[in-house]
Amino acid sequence: MAKSLLLISRQAPWSGPGAREALDIALAGGAFDLPLAMLFLDDGVLQLTQAQQPAQLQQKDLTANLQALPMFGVEALYACNRSLFERGVDSGALNLPVELLDEHGLSALLQRYDLVITL
Amino acid sequence: MKFAIALFAPPHAPSARRALRFAQAVLAGGHEITRLFFYQDGVHSGSHNVVTPQDELDLSAEWREFVREQQLDGVICIAAALRRGVLSSEEAERHSRPAANLAPDWELSGLGQLHEAMQLADRTICFGGH
Numbered sequence: 001m002a003k004s005l006l007l008i009s010r011q012a013p014w015s016g017p018g019a020r021e022a023l024d025i026a027l028a029g030g031a032f033d034l035p036l037a038m039l040f041l042d043d044g045v046l047q048l049t050q051a052q053q054p055a056q057l058q059q060k061d062l063t064a065n066l067q068a069l070p071m072f073g074v075e076a077l078y079a080c081n082r083s084l085f086e087r088g089v090d091s092g093a094l095n096l097p098v099e100l101l102d103e104h105g106l107s108a109l110l111q112r113y114d115l116v117i118t119l
Numbered sequence: 120m121k122f123a124i125a126l127f128a129p130p131h132a133p134s135a136r137r138a139l140r141f142a143q144a145v146l147a148g149g150h151e152i153t154r155l156f157f158y159q160d161g162v163h164s165g166s167h168n169v170v171t172p173q174d175e176l177d178l179s180a181e182w183r184e185f186v187r188e189q190q191l192d193g194v195i196c197i198a199a200a201l202r203r204g205v206l207s208s209e210e211a212e213r214h215s216r217p218a219a220n221l222a223p224d225w226e227l228s229g230l231g232q233l234h235e236a237m238q239l240a241d242r243t244i245c246f247g248g249h
Binding site for chain 1: 125127158159198199202229230231233234237238243245248249
């Protein structure tokens with residue numbers, strides 16, 4: 001059986017290529033039908049905000065790529081509730097259908113996966 | 120035991136040195152390295168153009184020597200490498216750039232190689248993530 005992978009994305013969408021490159025690992029894994037999940041943690045939750053204006057920074061919008069995750073078979077999507085709260089992000093208005101996790105949920109999630117990559 | 124080793128940090132970062140020392144220890148301990156995979160700023164360790172002062176550690180050179188001597192499968196993510204100007208001669212030609220700087224001991228390939236290595240190895244160890 002294939003090993004499962006939890007990808008933890010911790011970079012803001014405007015902080016360089018980190019967020020996009022983390023996402024690319026998930027999309028590549030999805031294309032190979034590997035069991036994987038993505039967790040948005042710390043500044044990574046800022047990728048989930050609506051109405052981003054990356055063009056103001058001459059950047060491409062990551063939102064459309066994030067929304068491709070379910071199409072690539074990556075449907076296990078999680079966000080850290082505390083990270084959202086600390087940054088004042090409304091958990092009811094995110095651009096992806098993520099499950100919100102508290103501290104207990106986070107540790108249970110980490111236990112469930114064979115492999116973890118944090119980027 | 121079989122190890123996949125992923126490096127995400129640039130050659131001057133402490134984690135890049137730790138990755139190399141870990142890889143050497145893996146082989147010294149009688150284990151195998153399924154693949155080395157460099158991603159994000161880790162791709163710079165595959166550049167033949169890194170020049171360090173003579174009395175400082177030249178990590179890129181040590182990696183080259185290590186990969187060559189041990190005949191390892193050393194893969195550098197092609198998308199991350201192109202973005203950061205680490206080019207093989209094929210890529211330099213394809214994108215009309217004046218020079219190639221990828222050291223010959225490395226191969227440019229896609230993220231599928233990372234996934235494959237993680238599936239084949241017993242353990243995956245990452246260096247320099249966030």
